[in-house]
Amino acid sequence: MKYAYYPGCSMESIAADYALSVEAVCKALGVELEELDDWNCCGASSGHCTNYRLAHALTGRNLAIAEKMGMDTAVACPACFVRLKSTIHEAREDDKLRQDIVEVIGQPYEAKYDAKNLVDIIVNDIGIEEVRKRVKKPLNGLKVVSYYGCFLVRPPKVVQFDDPENPQSLDILMDALGAEVLDWSGKVDCCGGSFSLTRQDIVRKLVSDIVVQARQVGAEAIVAACSLCLANLEGRQTVSPALPVFYFTELMGLAFGMPEKEVRGWLKKRMVNPVPLLKSHNLL
Amino acid sequence: MQFVSETCQETCDPSFAQEVRDKSGAGLDRCYQCLTCSLSCPVEYAMDYSPNKIIRMVQLGLKDEVLKSSTIWLCATCETCVARCPNDVNVLRVMDTLREMSLKEKVKGKAPLMPLFHDTFLGSIKLWGRSHELSMELTLKVRTKDLFTDLIMGIKMILKRKLRILPIRIKGLKQVKDIFEKTKGAGS
Numbered sequence: 001m002k003y004a005y006y007p008g009c010s011m012e013s014i015a016a017d018y019a020l021s022v023e024a025v026c027k028a029l030g031v032e033l034e035e036l037d038d039w040n041c042c043g044a045s046s047g048h049c050t051n052y053r054l055a056h057a058l059t060g061r062n063l064a065i066a067e068k069m070g071m072d073t074a075v076a077c078p079a080c081f082v083r084l085k086s087t088i089h090e091a092r093e094d095d096k097l098r099q100d101i102v103e104v105i106g107q108p109y110e111a112k113y114d115a116k117n118l119v120d121i122i123v124n125d126i127g128i129e130e131v132r133k134r135v136k137k138p139l140n141g142l143k144v145v146s147y148y149g150c151f152l153v154r155p156p157k158v159v160q161f162d163d164p165e166n167p168q169s170l171d172i173l174m175d176a177l178g179a180e181v182l183d184w185s186g187k188v189d190c191c192g193g194s195f196s197l198t199r200q201d202i203v204r205k206l207v208s209d210i211v212v213q214a215r216q217v218g219a220e221a222i223v224a225a226c227s228l229c230l231a232n233l234e235g236r237q238t239v240s241p242a243l244p245v246f247y248f249t250e251l252m253g254l255a256f257g258m259p260e261k262e263v264r265g266w267l268k269k270r271m272v273n274p275v276p277l278l279k280s281h282n283l284l
Numbered sequence: 285m286q287f288v289s290e291t292c293q294e295t296c297d298p299s300f301a302q303e304v305r306d307k308s309g310a311g312l313d314r315c316y317q318c319l320t321c322s323l324s325c326p327v328e329y330a331m332d333y334s335p336n337k338i339i340r341m342v343q344l345g346l347k348d349e350v351l352k353s354s355t356i357w358l359c360a361t362c363e364t365c366v367a368r369c370p371n372d373v374n375v376l377r378v379m380d381t382l383r384e385m386s387l388k389e390k391v392k393g394k395a396p397l398m399p400l401f402h403d404t405f406l407g408s409i410k411l412w413g414r415s416h417e418l419s420m421e422l423t424l425k426v427r428t429k430d431l432f433t434d435l436i437m438g439i440k441m442i443l444k445r446k447l448r449i450l451p452i453r454i455k456g457l458k459q460v461k462d463i464f465e466k467t468k469g470a471g472s
Contacts, residue, residue, distance in 0.1 A: 009414045009415045009416075009417075010417075012414070012448055012452060013416075013417050013418075013446070013447055013448040014417060014441070014446050014447065016446075016448070038454050038455045038456050039414075039454070040409070040413045040414060040454055040456070040459075040460050041408075041409045041413065041414045041415045043406070043409065044405065044415070045361045045402075046401070046402035046403075046405040046406050047406070048361070048380055049361065049379075049380055049383050049384075049398075049402055050383060050384060050387055050399075050402050050403075050406065050469075050470055051384060051467055051468070051469050051470065052380065052381075052384060053467040054406075054463065054464065054467040054468075054469035057463045057466070057467055058409070058460070058463060061456075061459060061460070061463065103466075104462075104463055104466045104467060105459065105463060106459065106462065150361075150362040150363060150364070151363075153367075154362070154363040154364065154366065154367045155363045155366045155367055155376070156367055164367045165367075188364075189326065190326045190327075190360050190362035190364065192326075192327075192360060193360055193361070193362070194401070194405075195360060197401060197421060197424060197434075198397045198398055198400075198401045198424075199330075199358075199397070199398075200433065200434070202327060202330055202358075202360075206326055206327075235437055268444075269444055269445075269446060271440065271441075271444070
């Protein structure tokens with residue numbers, strides 16, 4: 001299966017390790033990712049918070065590039081994903097906006113193709129059976145909670161993915177890897193996102209609330225799908241010892257039996273060292 | 285809401301309500317003050333007016349109070365309110381519209397840090413076509429005159445090579461600059 005691929009800026013910096021595990025896992029599953037040529041930043045929340053037309057034009061330029069490739073776009077960063085989806089959704093509903101995007105970016109754009117987040121692609125397009133088939137080293141005994149955050153599931157009308165209050169995709173995926181997936185109430189809580197650089201107090205409070213809920217159900221680690229969520233969850237915990245946080249693709253790579261050196265290469269970028277936890281379960 | 289009766293006569297601006305209605309298209313008149321948005325909001329505790337009050341204040345035309353409020357900038361854009369509103373009011377679109385208006389009218393609000401952050405973030409995109417975390421964070425530190433918060437974490441991240449040192453400039457930067465020009469996008 002082939003997709004146009006929009007990595008997003010964080011994949012070149014704070015989440016460069018996420019990019020590596022995404023590419024490795026996609027390759028293992030036969031998901032071909034063709035990077036958009038010369039993509040630009042999606043504008044993130046700073047775009048839509050300050051200028052409606054700017055936000056849609058920044059994403060519009062990327063979507064126009066993807067449209068030329070004639071494929072749906074795969075997005076690994078949920079924050080980028082929701083921005084791209086929002087422009088597709090609104091351009092389809094409001095032709096005046098679509099025409100404005102075309103005028104501003106100076107390129108044709110018909111809103112013909114969709115954008116999909118990577119969890120959706122793996123769980124629904126590839127299928128959980130394909131994942132299960134590739135598990136060589138089940139994550140037996142590893143107690144995890146799945147953290148979806150905001151933008152994989154909200155706003156539901158726009159992202160059209162899973163249940164907005166009690167999503168299951170990541171849980172099903174982690175279960176297929178053999179992990180012990182715990183039910184909890186922090187799945188779709190907000191981590192504070194970009195307040196990380198301006199209102200650290202808010203992020204610390206929200207992250208603490210999330211981590212407390214994870215600990216209450218007995219989780220040993222949190223599984224995330226977003227680089228900003230992961231940075232906040234790792235970096236803004238207030239209680240020690242801190243709870244490790246994984247990208248879901250790291251645990252997939254580990255369970256798929258990818259070379260230990262490669263997996264350790266991803267994990268050494270973690271601010272909370274997860275190696276002792278994995279060792280305690282004989283997974284490393 | 286006591287403040288309404290005290291201040292309304294002097295400050296009500298009915299055209300403001302209409303402007304927000306038209307620009308946002310968010311269906312804000314459907315709001316029946318059930319408080320679902322505010323009870324769902326993870327940042328409500330830090331805001332001066334809870335989201336449901338902002339909706340009511342917009343309807344009443346309390347332009348100054350709304351555009352100066354910390355609420356519009358402390359909204360984390362998590363969209364929990366949008367997902368849960370029983371009347372399909374797009375609260376995020378209301379907040380986005382209010383933020384955009386307050387910038388356009390150069391309102392000196394009660395949470396100046398967030399507009400500064402957005403301006404710096406967009407400035408990075410304008411300069412490179414992609415955001416570059418390290419230079420953006422350093423610029424923000426200079427602009428906020430706050431050099432020491434997160435210094436240790438920043439050093440840790442650099443040591444772990446989590447922050448890219450040099451930015452990536454895209455080939456189509458001129459197209460991105462044109463987008464900013466045509467939409468009068470902020471960013472410095």
